[in-house]
Amino acid sequence: MAASQRPAARPAAVALTGATGFIGSAVRAALQARGVPVRALVRGEPVADGHTTWVPGDLADRAALDGLCAGTGVLLHLASLVDGGAEDCAAVNDRGTAAVMAAATRAGIGRIVHLSTTAVYGEGPHPGIGVDEVPAAPKSEASRTRLLGEGHALAAGAVVLRPALVTGAGDRWVVPALAELARRVPGRWAGGDSRLSLVDRTDLARLITALALDAPAPVRGVHHAAHPEPVRSAELLDALARLGLLPAPDGPALSWEECLRLLAATPGRVSERQFVMIARDHWYRSDDIWRLAACPPGPGPLARLAGAAGWYRAELGR
Numbered sequence: 001m002a003a004s005q006r007p008a009a010r011p012a013a014v015a016l017t018g019a020t021g022f023i024g025s026a027v028r029a030a031l032q033a034r035g036v037p038v039r040a041l042v043r044g045e046p047v048a049d050g051h052t053t054w055v056p057g058d059l060a061d062r063a064a065l066d067g068l069c070a071g072t073g074v075l076l077h078l079a080s081l082v083d084g085g086a087e088d089c090a091a092v093n094d095r096g097t098a099a100v101m102a103a104a105t106r107a108g109i110g111r112i113v114h115l116s117t118t119a120v121y122g123e124g125p126h127p128g129i130g131v132d133e134v135p136a137a138p139k140s141e142a143s144r145t146r147l148l149g150e151g152h153a154l155a156a157g158a159v160v161l162r163p164a165l166v167t168g169a170g171d172r173w174v175v176p177a178l179a180e181l182a183r184r185v186p187g188r189w190a191g192g193d194s195r196l197s198l199v200d201r202t203d204l205a206r207l208i209t210a211l212a213l214d215a216p217a218p219v220r221g222v223h224h225a226a227h228p229e230p231v232r233s234a235e236l237l238d239a240l241a242r243l244g245l246l247p248a249p250d251g252p253a254l255s256w257e258e259c260l261r262l263l264a265a266t267p268g269r270v271s272e273r274q275f276v277m278i279a280r281d282h283w284y285r286s287d288d289i290w291r292l293a294a295c296p297p298g299p300g301p302l303a304r305l306a307g308a309a310g311w312y313r314a315e316l317g318r
Contacts, residue, residue: 010036010213011036011072011073011074011111011212011213012037012071012072012073013036013037013038013039013053013071013072013073014031014036014037014038014039014072014073014074014075014076014212015039015040015041015068015069015072015074015075015076015104015109016028016031016038016039016040016041016075016076016078017040017041017059017068017075017076017077017078017079017100018077018078018079018080018115019038019040019041019042019047019052019078020040020042020044020047021078021079022166022170022171022172022201023078023115023166023201023204023205023208024076024078024079025170026168026170026201026202026204026205027076027078027205027208027209028040028049028052029205030202030205030206030208030209031209031212032049032051032052034209034213036212036213037051037053038051038052038053039052039053039055039068039069039071039072040052040053040054040055040068041055041057041058041059041064041065041068041079042054042055042056042057043056043057043058055067055068058096059079059091059092059095059096059097059099059100060091060095060096060099062099062103065099065100065102065103066103066106066107068100068103069100069103069104069106069107069109070107071107072107072109073109073110073111074109074110074111074112074113074212074213075100075104075109075111075112075113075158076112076113076208076212077097077100077101077112077113077114077115077153077158078113078115078208079092079096080092080093080115080116080117080142080146080149081093081142081145082117082142083140083142084141084142085141086141086145089141089142089144089145089146090141090145090148092145093142093145093146093148093149094145094148094149094152096149097114097148097149097152097153098149098152101114101152101153101155101156101158102156104156105156110157110218111211111212111218112153112156112157112158112159112218113158113159113161113208113211113212114149114150114153114158114159114160114161115161115163115208116146116147116149116150116153116160116161116162116222117143117146117162117163117164118162118163118164118197118224118226118282118284119138119139119140119142119143119146119277120136120138120143120146120147120150120162121134121135121136121137121138122136122137122138122139122143123137123139123273123276123277124276124277124280124281124282125194125276125280125281125282126281126282126283126284127195127281127283128195128230128281128283128284128285129283129284129285130224130284130285131162131221131222131223131224131285132222139273150222154220154221154222157218157220158220159211159218159219159220159221159223159289160221160222160223161207161208161223161224161225161289162222162223162224162225162284163197163199163204163224163225163226164196164197164198164199164224164226164282164284165196165197165198165199165226165278165282166198166199166200166201166204167198167199167200167201167301167304167305167308168200168201168202168304168307168308169201169307169308169311169312170201170311171201171308171312172315174198174278175240175245175246175312175315175316176315176316177269177270177274177278178236178237178240178246178278179240179245179246179316180268180269180270181263181268181270181275181278181279182237182246182247182249183246183247183266184262184263184266184268184270185254185259185262185263185266185275185279186247186249186251186262187249187251187252187253187254187258187259187262188233188234188237188249188251188252188253188254189233189254189256189259189279190233190254190255190256190259190279190280191234191253191254192232192233192234192237192249192253193232193233193234194232194233194279194280194281194282195230195231195232195233195281195282195283196230196231196232196233196236196278196281196282196283197224197226197227197230197231197282197283197284197286198226198227198230198231198236198300198301199225199226199227199301200227200298200300200301200304200308202304203227203297203298203301203304204225206295206298207225207289207290207293207295207297210293210294210295211292211293211295214293214294214295215292215293215294216294219289219292219293223286223288223289223292224284224285224286224289225286225289226284226286227286227297227298227300227301228285228286228287228290228297229300230283231300231301231302233278233279234249235302236302237249239302239305240305243305243306243309243312244309244313244318245309245312245313245316245318256280259275259279260272260275263275
């Protein structure tokens with residue numbers, strides 16, 4: 001076997017931030033299932049799972065970050081602030097990322113995975129774009145500071161992952177927003193033909209774990225991290241309706257102008273900007289990262305929905 005084809009040597013331990021979050025908890029479980037020791041940064045009360053070494057502290061604590069990274073061969077930086085004011089977002093997403101990347105450099109860590117978001121591109125629509133084929137134009141403080149954080153990660157030699165919509169147990173944004181929008185804007189939005197990049201959290205966790213453990217060489221640079229096949233909005237709404245998670249989208253095919261009129265006529269939690277991101281083309285080409293990670297992408301997010309249906313029913317009160 002050629003050296004370039006050999007699997008990665010298993011690291012002594014993996015350093016993990018965001019270990020109790022939506023994606024980070026799935027990654028921690030995936031690492032533990034493969035018998036890899038995890039060192040995880042934690043601000044609050046640690047989760048008693050018996051498999052993780054918890055390092056108390058936060059992204060502003062240099063000593064904690066050095067302790068997190070000591071004796072590890074991989075850093076998975078999955079912590080971020082996805083909503084909040086300018087200072088809080090800057091503290092976590094910009095300065096916090098700079099601090100943890102500096103700690104990884106001091107520790108000599110050779111593999112780093114940093115989680116970002118396609119929201120750095122702004123509103124779109126984005127009909128099947130490659131990485132940076134449109135200029136970054138973030139519309140929120142969270143996205144703006146996450147884009148700044150990418151720069152620190154790239155300077156440290158990281159692979160930066162930009163997922164779009166992430167579904168699965170623990171999702172408090174995508175499917176709950178779709179359930180609200182199905183009531184406010186009944187029908188097929190823009191004919192139901194808009195294409196969306198989705199990934200189930202367990203598949204994203206598999207991808208991150210593969211980048212940590214299986215890629216023959218460290219992967220670097222920015223990559224989209226969705227399932228390679230986009231999902232049409234009508235297919236997504238139909239799949240959720242079959243699971244009883246939202247009303248059947250049996251209304252008429254609506255023009256985009258009519259969609260916006262109906263949205264404005266019935267106020268709710270989801271803003272027009274958020275509606276655009278979930279109902280117009282937001283498809284990001286993602287084939288290469290699965291190949292580089294030596295990780296099969298799996299059957300796709302629609303096939304995974306049934307496994308999370310119980311969680312969603314409890315979350316939506318159905």
